[in-house]
Amino acid sequence: MSGKDDQLLLSLDIGTTGGRTIVFNTHGKILASAYEEYPSLYPSPAFVEQNAEDWWRVAKNTVHEVLKDKNVNSSKIVGISCTNQRETIVPVDETGRSLSNAIVWQDRRTIEECKYIEEKIGKDKIYELTGLTIDPYFSSPKIQWIKKHWSKAFNDAHKFLLVHDFIQMRLTNEFVTDHSNASRTMLFDINKLDWSDKILNTLEIPKEKLPKSLPSGTKIGGLTKQAAKELNLHEDISVSVGGGDQQCAAIGVGVTEKGRIKATTGTGTFLLAFLDKSQRDSKKRVLCSCHAMPGKFVYEASIFTTGSILRWFRDNFSSAEKSLAPRLNLDSYDLLGMQAETIPPGSEGLMIVPHFVGAGAPHWDPNARGIIFGLGLGHTRNHLIRAIMEATCYEIKSNLLIFKELGVPITELRITGGASRNSAWNQIEADICNLPVIKGQVEEATALGAAILAGVGAGIYNNIESAANEMVIIDEQRKPIKKNNVKYEQFFTVYSQLYQSIKDRNLYEKLSKIM
Template sequence: MSELVLAIDAGTTGIRSMFFDPSGNVVAQAYSEFESLFPHPSWVEQRADYWWTKSCDTIHSAMKESRLSPEHVVAISVTNQRETIVPVDSSGKPLRNAIVWQDRRTVQQCDSIARAVPPDLVYSVTGLTIDPYFSAPKILWIKEKEAEVFDRAEKFLLVHDYLIYRLSGEFATDYSNASRTLLFDIRRADWSDEILGPLGIPPDKLARPVESGSQVGGLSPAASKETGLKPGTPVIAGGGDQQCAALGVGVVREGLIKSTTGTGTFLLAHSRTVRRDPGKRVVCSRHVVPNSFVIEASMFTTGSALRWFRNNLGSEEVSVAEARGVDAYDVITEAAEKVPPGSEGVIHIPHFAGSGAPNWNPHARGIFAGLALGHTRNHLIRAILEGVSYDIRNNVEVMRELGIPVSEVRVTGGAARSRTWMQIQADVLRTPVVRTQMEEATALGAAILAFRGVNIFKSIPEAAERMVQLRDRLTPTPETLDVYSREYLNFKALYDAVADIRWDED
């Protein structure tokens, strides 16, 4: 058996441990979920020790099922849900539950940040806008509400950092994760005194930032006993889930964009330089590729829009899927093929939980417009697929406006399983859409970093070239150019017409 690496993918709902060979093939894997806690309706917390126990459990399960020997594992890396933060003492023991990225308790702390540091300076230094999403307001909440915990905290760790510590005994973070805290200078690749000082957060309470793909340390004897892996196995700095997913589909040069559509959609465009949007419609973070950045756009309810149809209107398609023994989404997207491009005038805006990038309108809501008596459920289905694609195009146009070349979109996530939907995206974006063989692109990105960290490959782009396996390339259909150009403008006009409506007010 060839040399293998272990990629630990610590997501929002569970841990997946995957062993890869140098060709990007999965040799073994296991997954286990953990619970989130909700002390109040808008609060989301997790127990950090569960991240570790589930990591150990899945490592053991994967190795046992595939009869892997620890001798074959040459490196370990980690990828993770970003922004989630946990305070630990000097021995790495959590002092409270982790506050998860989804948590919305920190609106007041965001206001405090804006008063302490001009928002334009925050955006200029960190590449981010001030929002409860990021780590800094979570740390401030602990500082204000749980002062004893703040004072006792040796470090505030991200999920990646906590698992790296449990593996190696080292307090370290990577540039891509650090750049999602609202405390990191993305140009200097270091913690920002301009931000930390006014907020009263000592820099020594944060982990040492290192480049993704660099060796942090070796597997400790204690971690060796708990994981069953060989002591001293190199532990390699990984990266945030979205950056690793971009690497896992081969986004290692300008011109390539990663688009992940699951519940929502995350777009990441590779950039060799920091690019800041005067309108703050998109954000800029560090990539896991050295000396590179990613321009990010987040849309909240894209895949969710199709799930809404399935749950509320799709009983017919669900029944057909059950009879055929296939996924309901396959039947739903097949139905879209019965309707011509443009959905014969039906337009859908997929803003069921507000609008993310580029509009950032929390009051926006989902809309179907242009309905006539002759339209059918199939028109609604195709309108959803097209509406999501228009929303993605809206953000791609912002990236082009910032001077980012866009030659190809690499797709991942559940939506990428549908060739029909991806062809619609290629047609709407007027850009080739490429699907890859590996659905778990995030873990593959961490595996690429692990192989590079032990010099199996000379560079991260070389590793990606070897390990990322392309599935198919969908090119725009010339015949759809006129209709999608027209309907995209109608989509934008419809949003503008209803943008100021407050649907949720009495």
């Protein structure tokens, strides 16, 4: 085997809109990357489906693409691991071929199945066993829907696989999932780290229809002859159990110890807090899942619309920036950030509550909607830009306060996602949260997390912590500015009351009935 410095690790990142393959060296540097989109299908307004064969097709295509790069010697690739969009589920036969379209995590068809689960098991029991709330988001009601409406696919299914499991089966011919992905199905007992007999028996889902669940970073084996041929790789590459996208992103920014919080801001914002043991919030404001580190857990808080609101503003009110940015060799979001920096902290009293498609953690209110508060004649579009950025950070702060209330130590924010490219936004985040905001050198933290798991499974590293210490390189750190934080604390006392003031008067619900 070649020396450690010569060895390469390959990540397959199968996301919601497309798949990416990235080759890393053992110091966390990207040597080659390729991305390809695949379509989602919308048979009706509430339905979101994908053809699982597209995942494998794109995985193959992007692997072929990175192997063309002069920086990549395929004989030096020693490990592969996969990360994925979570909760999406597909029934497959004994050969791993899909029996229907996959039902995607965004799909909302399973309202009735959720009501059934609540009636038969109850919210409290589900939260106690799985760490999750009952919601169409998760895999369990999707399987229930398949049983009722696609009965042949359910009966013929050898296994129900998540995206990660489907790809791993094609690589190794083994039906395996990992704890981090399994813990997002609403079928997995995170206390026992096994499928819940209580839930499966109540919902009449045979346990044998689910894959074996292993800790992330466990070596499954090598590539099959067929997979090696299809990918143009050698058979003795180590294939290791991967992890869910959010947990892998946490590893990819170094959230491997207490005190570090992962904040990914793209369309929405996803916060993960490191936990040594499984914990619960008695008020069910935040969820608990397995980390992609064996024996560790995370609190999760999802804020549905953050970056998407800035995109909404750009697309509807920033045509000049969209046309000007390419001529200045800038991204349009860079220009929006520059404009936000012309406005003082607090946007001179202008606040936006970013619940444009309902509220996620900690409110979990599907009827909530966005609010613009404090608007005056002296405010400009630049005030609105900054207020949108501040709104995201106020929501992050709200959830961090809940983490603290639950006993989670917090020393720093490790950020990733598209918003992390915006230095103005990063500084606002540091100032509002009163924490150091740290950005890794590799923006594709999810894929880096999977590469770390591949390195552990291949035996390059003894454990995930030591691998992350070597492969996660810090690029930028923003420290809170005291005077800005003092000002933001005053504004936050007002902001934190806005949602509840509307909620207490049933105005969200009244509006939803009119719309």
